[in-house]
Amino acid sequence: MRVFSIFSGLFSPILASLGELAMLAGDTFGSIARGRIRMGLTIRQIAEIGFGSQLVVVVTGAFTGAVFTAQAYFQFASLNMETAVxxxxxxxxxxxxxxxLTGLMVAGRVGAAMSAEIGTxxxxxxxxxxxxxxxxxVDYLVVPRALAMLISMPILVVECVxxxxxxxxxxxxxVLGITGVYFVANVQKFTEGSDIMMSLIKGFVFGGLIVFISCREGLRAKDGAVGVGRATTATVVTSSLAILITNFFLTMALNILFPAGQR
Amino acid sequence: MIEPLIHVQNLVQRIGGQEILRGLNLDLFPGETLVLLGKSGGGKSVFLRHLIGLMRPVSGSIVFEGSEITTLKERELEPIRRKIGMLFQDGALFDSMNVFDNVAFPLRERGEHDPAVVREKVARSLAMVNMTGHEHKMPVNLSGGMRKRVALARAIISPPDVILYDEPTAGLDPIVSDSINRLIRRLQSQLRVTSLVVTHDMVSCNRVADRVALLHEGRIHFLGTTQQLRDAQDPIIRDFVDGRSGETVY
Structure with missing residues (x-):
């Protein structure tokens, strides 16, 4: 009995949150399906989310690619496998x-702002x-943000990658002296359309997670400025964790659809 | 016999374990201005929020034009909300929009996109509240009284059947309060709207009320005219009317 109460105490809030998120998402997609779309607000949000996030996403992608290349080269060079980098x-x-990374950066930049604005x-x-x-x-605040996020995130992911x-x-x-022809040839040989699809699907899903978590936290904000601060923090933490956890399960599921290493 | 426009019966609301409304009964008749008096924190604003479906009661009934509204879903309340305007205590203007866009908001949301029509209606609405010339100001640059007047312009731009005023004169100096009171009367005479004014300001009450209700401990303790209120000998009413706290002064 005590184990059950500990279990329910731990998982009830999580299940309640998931339920609220699902209801908000359902309400949002229902509004979109019924055509309750404000184009002006959606375009403004695309500019805010998509255009405004480009610099941070591009810099993140570029330096991640650069540092990962350097580190991979240092390891692979000792095995004479530089061209695998x-x-x-x-x-x-x-x-x-x-x-x-795009998801995490957008959660920090856009999710926090979204939750602070709606919370205020x-x-x-x-x-x-x-x-x-x-x-x-939901029609006025969530639908334009959701549409903008679901359109922008896959594009931002492509830019980051x-x-x-x-x-x-x-x-x-x-910088490191790998032969350019081998580099390009190997990238072409080992990269397929399914990898791009996986990237786009993940971007779409992460965009959904960020927008619904942010809007839900904003809509639940209470107790003045402290409450808005709390909602903003909760948005960044919850979105980041949700992205990392969902990423694992998405990888496992999408690997069935788009298996890696089958070339 | 005139049917009430809004009929409230046995309304009960609890917040944080405390019973705020304890079986409140009240009727609001077409065209009248009813002032709801009561102590700060006594549940007046909470009651007002129920009338427009912003809060749901624990039990009780609110009938608007013959329809029970306490059981309606959020989207089902929209047609009713189009008939009821509400002036929030601090105006609740959209801080991302200037005065013009705030006032034009209900029009645009109801499908009016012709700029000339919107401009004309906004100008007329702002003129009614004496706010002409402030169209391009942001809410943050307005005083409390100006914010309330802009909020009122927004509430009346698509003329509602009922206007709910939440503490329209709270925190305002006597001159601005007087201009708001005159405005409430003017709106009643010009637009023939039914008004429910929640306040604890006796001056405002005397200026605008056709009838007065006193909310005490979650129920309507008194209902009558301003003259009956002034003549009442009930100690609770007298404390309120005379502004006595009831505490011993040393």
């Missing part, structure tokens, strides 16, 4: 690092004012 870095960027609206009664004016907060691979090429070929 390109495909290893490219596959890692496509399948894991690109989507996960909540504690200053602006969301009540929306409701009082017969405007559904693209810059990572370019940086890898530059460091591998021009």
């Amino acid at each position: 390109g495909p290893v870095v490219t596959l890692a960027m496509f399948r894991e690092l690109g989507p996960a 609206m909540k504690v200053t009664q602006q969301i009540d004012a929306l409701r009082a004016l017969a405007v559904n907060p 693209g810059l990572g691979v370019l940086a890898s090429y530059y460091v591998g070929v021009h």
Whole structure:
């Protein structure tokens, strides 16, 4: 009995949170399906989320690709496998690092801002004012952000991976002396469309996680400025953990659809 | 006999284990201005939020134009909310929009996108609250009284059947309070709206009320005219009307 109460005490909040997230996502997709889309707000959010996040995502991708290339080269050089550096870095960027790092950076930059903005609206009664004016907060606040995030995230992932691979090429070929032809040939040989698909699917899923966690935390904010701060922190922590945990399960599941090493 | 526009019966609400409303009964009739008096923290604003479906009661009933609203889902409440305007205590203006966009918001959300029509209606609404010339200011640059007047302009731009005022004069100086009180009366005479004004300001009550209700310990303790309120001998009413705390002064 005591074990059960400890178990339920531990897992009830998690299950409740998952339930709320699922309901918010269901409500959002329901609104999208019914055409309750505000194009102006969605375009503004795409600019904020997609365009505004480019620098941070591109820099993250480029330097991750560069440092991963250097480290892989130092290890592989002792085995005379320098030409494997390109495909290893490219596959890692496509399948894991690109989507996960983009997700983490966007969660920190956009998720936190989203939750702070909606949370401030909540504690200053602006969301009540929306409701009082017969405007559904999910339609007005969540739908444009969700659409913008689901459109922007796969593009940001591609940019992150693209810059990572370019940086890898530059460091591998021009700094560390790997033969450029071998680098490119091996990247082409070992990289397939399925790797790009995996990257895009992960970007899409992580985008969904970030936007629904951020909006939920914002919509639940209470107790003034302290509550908004709490919601923002919870957004970054929960989104980051959700991305890392989901990434593992997505990798396992997507590997069934797009098996690695079958070339 | 006139049917009430809003009929509230046995409304009960608990917050954090405390019973805020304990079986509140009240009728609001078409075209009248009813002032709901009561102590700060006595549940007046909580009651107001129930009338527009922003809060759900533990039990009880609220009937608006013959429809029970306490059981409606969020989206089902939207047609009712279009008929009820609400002035929040601090205005609750959208801080990302300027005055013009705040006031135009309900129009645009209800499908009016013709810039000329929007401009004309916003100008008329702002003129009613004496806020012409402030269209491009952001809410953060407005005083408390100005914010309330802009919020009122927003609430009346698509003329509602009912306006709920949450402490319209709280925190304002007597002159601005007087202008808000005159505005409430003017809106009633010009737009023929039904108004429910929640306040603890006796001056405001005397200026705007057709009828007065006193909320005490979660129930309506008194319901009558302002004259009946002034003449009442009940100690609870007298303490409130005369502004006595009831505590011993040393």
